[in-house]
Amino acid sequence: MPTPLVVSEVAKSFTMHLRDGIRLPVMSNVAFSVKAGECVVLGGPSGIGKSSLLKMVYGNYAVDSGQILIEHGGRLLDLATADPRTILSVRRATLGYVSQFLRTVPRVAAVDVVAEPLLGRGTAAAEAREIAEAMLARLNLPRELWQLPPATFSGGEQQRVNIARGFITDHRILLLDEPTASLDAKNRAVVVSMIEEKKAAGVALLGIFHDEDVREKVADRIVDVSAFSPRKAAA
Amino acid sequence: MTDAPLLKVRDISKFYGARIGCKNVSFDLWPGEVLAVVGESGSGKTTLLNCLATRLMPSSGAVEYRMRDGEMRELSRMSEAERRFLMRTDWGFVHQNPADGLRMAVSAGANVGERLMAVGERHYGNIRETAGNWLGRVEISVDRIDDQPRAFSGGMRQRLQIARNLVTSPRLIFMDEPTGGLDVSVQARLLDLLRGLVQDLGLSAIIVTHDLAVARLLSHRMMVMKDGVVIEQGLTDRVLDDPREAYTQLLVSSILQV
Numbered sequence: 001m002p003t004p005l006v007v008s009e010v011a012k013s014f015t016m017h018l019r020d021g022i023r024l025p026v027m028s029n030v031a032f033s034v035k036a037g038e039c040v041v042l043g044g045p046s047g048i049g050k051s052s053l054l055k056m057v058y059g060n061y062a063v064d065s066g067q068i069l070i071e072h073g074g075r076l077l078d079l080a081t082a083d084p085r086t087i088l089s090v091r092r093a094t095l096g097y098v099s100q101f102l103r104t105v106p107r108v109a110a111v112d113v114v115a116e117p118l119l120g121r122g123t124a125a126a127e128a129r130e131i132a133e134a135m136l137a138r139l140n141l142p143r144e145l146w147q148l149p150p151a152t153f154s155g156g157e158q159q160r161v162n163i164a165r166g167f168i169t170d171h172r173i174l175l176l177d178e179p180t181a182s183l184d185a186k187n188r189a190v191v192v193s194m195i196e197e198k199k200a201a202g203v204a205l206l207g208i209f210h211d212e213d214v215r216e217k218v219a220d221r222i223v224d225v226s227a228f229s230p231r232k233a234a235a
Numbered sequence: 236m237t238d239a240p241l242l243k244v245r246d247i248s249k250f251y252g253a254r255i256g257c258k259n260v261s262f263d264l265w266p267g268e269v270l271a272v273v274g275e276s277g278s279g280k281t282t283l284l285n286c287l288a289t290r291l292m293p294s295s296g297a298v299e300y301r302m303r304d305g306e307m308r309e310l311s312r313m314s315e316a317e318r319r320f321l322m323r324t325d326w327g328f329v330h331q332n333p334a335d336g337l338r339m340a341v342s343a344g345a346n347v348g349e350r351l352m353a354v355g356e357r358h359y360g361n362i363r364e365t366a367g368n369w370l371g372r373v374e375i376s377v378d379r380i381d382d383q384p385r386a387f388s389g390g391m392r393q394r395l396q397i398a399r400n401l402v403t404s405p406r407l408i409f410m411d412e413p414t415g416g417l418d419v420s421v422q423a424r425l426l427d428l429l430r431g432l433v434q435d436l437g438l439s440a441i442i443v444t445h446d447l448a449v450a451r452l453l454s455h456r457m458m459v460m461k462d463g464v465v466i467e468q469g470l471t472d473r474v475l476d477d478p479r480e481a482y483t484q485l486l487v488s489s490i491l492q493v
Binding site: 014015016017018021055059060061062084085087088105106107108119 | 265268423424426427430434452455456469470472473476477479480481484485488
């Protein structure tokens with residue numbers, strides 16, 4: 001079985017045209033891989049570019065050079081050079097992402113926000129809703145909230161909707177940007193066990209966890225992002 | 236599902252005398268894909284939309300459309316009658332001002348039913364029933380079916396225009412600032428409706444908007460236009476979160492945060 005995610009020689013910079021076109025190098029020579037059933041945690045101080053790196057792997061940020069190789073639909077493809085249609089199809093079927101904050105859509109109920117990725121993969125609406133409800137129940141989101149749009153939820157409630165949405169599918173690769181940041185101990189434990197289940201199912205996980213306790217429980221390996229950061233080299 | 240583009244646009248240019256409307260625009264649109272064209276007023280986005288929808292004759296370039304039988308046809312080589320038929324059946328066009336896309340002096344039901352009659356439906360009861368269903372889908376109470384759109388609010392008129400366009404199950408919808416001029420709560424409702432319809436019906440759409448939040452919510456792919464030229468294009472979230480061109484960075488940084 002090929003490695004689901006291999007990142008090599010990736011470099012990224014931002015050109016700030018509004019600041020006289022200064023070029024900010026963000027990362028260079030990024031190289032790591034994530035095996036099936038493994039949880040790799042990105043480490044390093046805040047501001048070093050951990051979230052940016054996750055966004056590059058998700059195709060949300062463009063990279064200047066290098067390869068992001070992903071096994072998708074039985075073949076290997078390079079996300080760094082893929083066209084938008086391919087990236088969307090990879091996200092639908094192979095590559096999941098739990099962002100730090102939920103981007104809410106007006107008027108869409110929490111349960112439908114969670115069920116949406118399943119609908120995109122062809123699951124029947126009633127079944128998708130049922131699975132979504134089970135996810136929300138497991139994450140202890142009060143039942144009264146399920147039919148409400150999450151815009152007015154607290155940070156922790158939104159985070160749980162976000163996690164449920166990210167974990168609901170059987171994507172082979174899952175990116176996690178601080179999924180436990182605003183959760184209490186009880187719900188952190190739920191998320192830890194959900195991560196353990198994904199690992200057991202052979203999912204490759206790449207995440208950022210500031211909570212040491214959670215990190216210790218889920219991490220198989222830590223990749224130090226400061227090794228890729230030009231800022232450290234300059235210091 | 237055939238894996239071929241629905242629309243192929245090659246080097247479309249439109250000049251108004253010496254002035255550029257849009258210049259050398261090329262892209263493919265795939266079934267089920269929503270493309271947003273953004274830029275400030277005067278950037279050429281509406282000119283481009285009108286050239287694609289055959290409402291304007293481009294000065295040069297070609298637009299090919301895949302017909303229901305799978306054949307690619309170049310729009311400029313079709314007869315006027317063929318183009319009109321396409322516009323009435325396979326395509327929809329949602330105008331910014333609903334009054335441009337509706338007949339204001341006939342009832343809501345007739346506005347929706349008229350498109351059905353254009354595709355050959357003749358049975359009055361069926362037409363009225365389908366029209367009533369569509370009013371329900373766009374959240375207009377069925378007891379308003381005999382009212383004229385003149386008696387509707389701006390948001391209701393816009394929803395009626397959408398129902399009128401979608402009743403014939405088109406495959407491609409053109410939209411020119413569909414949420415422009417509506418207040419935010421009405422806008423949210425319309426966006427949610429459009430998002431659901433596009434998803435459920437598997438529509439392809441080209442949406443012209445100056446509102447980047449609308450583009451983020453509705454589109455898969457985005458083109459940024461300035462002075463008639465496409466300066467940046469790609470995956471919508473990438474263009475918005477990692478803009479490369481100076482002008483796109485300016486646009487993105489000009490969004491008001493709430």
